[in-house]
Structure formats: C-alpha cells, structure tokens
Amino acid sequence: MKWYDKSRQVKKDQSTFSMLKFNKGDDNMGRPSGTKNVMRTPEEKERLVLEYFNSDVGYRRFAERHDIYPSTFTKWIRLYRNNGIEGLKSKTGKHKNPNFGKYNRNKTEIEKLEEKLLKKEIELMRLKKGYVVKGAGAKKEYVSISDVNIK
Numbered sequence: 001m002k003w004y005d006k007s008r009q010v011k012k013d014q015s016t017f018s019m020l021k022f023n024k025g026d027d028n029m030g031r032p033s034g035t036k037n038v039m040r041t042p043e044e045k046e047r048l049v050l051e052y053f054n055s056d057v058g059y060r061r062f063a064e065r066h067d068i069y070p071s072t073f074t075k076w077i078r079l080y081r082n083n084g085i086e087g088l089k090s091k092t093g094k095h096k097n098p099n100f101g102k103y104n105r106n107k108t109e110i111e112k113l114e115e116k117l118l119k120k121e122i123e124l125m126r127l128k129k130g131y132v133v134k135g136a137g138a139k140k141e142y143v144s145i146s147d148v149n150i151k
Contacts, residue, residue: 038067042088048073049080049088 040048052062052073063073079087107115126132127145134141 039090042085042090045076045088046080046085049076052077 048066048068052059055062057065059073059077060070063070066073076088123133130146131142131144134143
C-alpha cells in the first residue's frame with residue numbers, strides 16, 4: 001500500500017455505520033436523507049450528559065452510540081457545565097426583542113386609533129410639502145400637487 005492510500009483506511013475502532021452516519025462529505029451535507037431531526041428535552045440531554053460523566057467511554061463514541069452528532073454532544077456538555085439544565089433548554093424560535101411580532105398581533109382600539117392618527121399626520125405633512133401618494137406597496141407613486149387638479 002502506498003503512503004497516500006493510508007488516509008483511506010478505516011480505523012479498527014471506527015465502525016462502517018458511524019462513518020456513513022457522521023461523515024460529512026461534499027455530497028452529503030448534514031443529516032442523511034430520510035432521517036428525522038430528533039428534538040430532545042432538557043431533561044433527556046441532562047440524563048445523557050450525566051451518563052457520559054459517569055462512563056469510561058470517550059465523548060465521540062458515546063455520542064455515536066446514542067445517535068447524536070459528536071459536535072452537538074460536546075456543545076451540550078459545555079452548556080451543562082456552564083449553565084446547568086437551563087443551558088440545555090432550546091432557544092429555537094425565541095427572540096430577545098420584546099417588540100418582535102408587535103405589528104402582527106391583535107391591536108387594542110387605542111393602538112388602532114393612534115396608528116390612524118399617525119397616518120393622517122404623515123398625509124398632512126406631505127400635503128404641506130406639495131405632494132400626494134397614489135397607490136400602495138410596490139406601485140406607490142409620489143405625485144406633486146401642481147399636477148393634480150384640486151377643486
């Protein structure tokens with residue numbers, strides 16, 4: 001065997017399954033097709049991390065035995081060491097900005113009236129500057145008042 005072929009050899013402790021499952025080549029990015037993203041609760045993550053702390057197995061082999069990507073598992077270990085079970089809680093879909101989605105929620109009567117008043121004030125300022133807006137969205141046009149016939 002030539003010196004450049006040694007890199008293609010499979011290590012004895014590395015199973016074919018783990019190579020297929022966790023190998024991220026150019027063609028297979030991320031999770032293998034047909035598999036589902038497993039969402040684990042913080043309690044499950046904590047149980048796995050504590051089980052790892054009490055075992056004599058390396059993190060990579062432990063993660064592969066439990067069908068977890070090794071990088072994900074090391075992230076769980078770091079989060080658990082730094083923040084406990086609070087660090088293992090999923091932050092997916094959670095925003096730090098308290099005003100996020102403010103315009104999509106149901107508005108109170110006062111908020112609706114304030115918005116209407118603001119629009120009227122903007123319209124008045126535009127009239128003072130000498131133009132009006134026709135259309136809406138992408139078809140919005142700014143037309144000067146001198147072109148518009150006002151009676």
